[in-house]
Amino acid sequence: MKKLITLLFICLLMFSSNAQETAEKPKDYSSKVETLDSTIKTLYAVISGEKGEARDWKLFKYLFKPDAKLIPSGKDKEGxxxxxxxxxxxxxxxxxxWLVENGFFEKEIHRKVDVFGNITQVFSTYESFKSETDxxxxxxxxxxxxxxxxxxxxxxxxxxxxxETKENPIPNEYLPKQ
Structure with a gap:
């Protein structure tokens, strides 16, 4: 009985070791957040893709500090x-x-950056498209x-x-210089 248990234990160890070797190593996303520019570019790139194209949600989450928030705003039906x-x-x-089913590309067209110490505020003007060819x-x-x-x-x-809405157009100071 002891030999059988020992044999099962050895088989289990071999299987466990083999499974660990073949498991996918986590991707190294550190280059995506080395600079302010690479971080912003990665943000736009990771949510963008053609219809049917999967997004890298691990990379998306990697960009954010724990407890970070995404806060959309807009008028309701009552204005x-x-x-x-x-x-x-x-x-x-x-x-x-929705992003995958419809296709979605968000492209930055202008950026205004303010920095104080370790904090940075970016006003990033964007345009959204259903396809990169639009x-x-x-x-x-x-x-x-x-x-x-x-x-x-x-x-x-x-x-x-x-x-942007008809009542709330993007001010010229946040648009590309013509």
Missing amino acids: VYKIRYMKPDDYIKSSGK KAPFMRGINSIQLLNDGKRWWIINIYWTQ
Whole structure:
């Protein structure tokens, strides 16, 4: 009986060791958050893709400090401005399927950066498209992105955004120079 138990234990150890070797190693995303620019570019790239194209949600979550928020704002049916607080996982649950089913590209067209110590505020003007080949955006707006540089990497703390409307056009100072 002892020999059988020992044999089973050895087989279990061999199987466990083999499974660990073949398990996928976690991706190293550190280069994506080395600079402010790489962090912002990665944010836009990771949510963008053609219809049917999966997004790298592990990379998306890697950009954010724990307890970070995504905060969309806009008017409700009564014309009152509302906001919604989401964690990165909430955003994935509420928008992830739609992004893949419809195709979505968000492109930064202008950036204004303010820095004080380790905190950075970015006003990032964007245009949204259903496909990378689209000529005209179906939506524009501004992402107000707050970031932390902890001396090792950049972290997104919050993204607070609103879409452009006829009543609320994007001011010229947040558009590309013509």
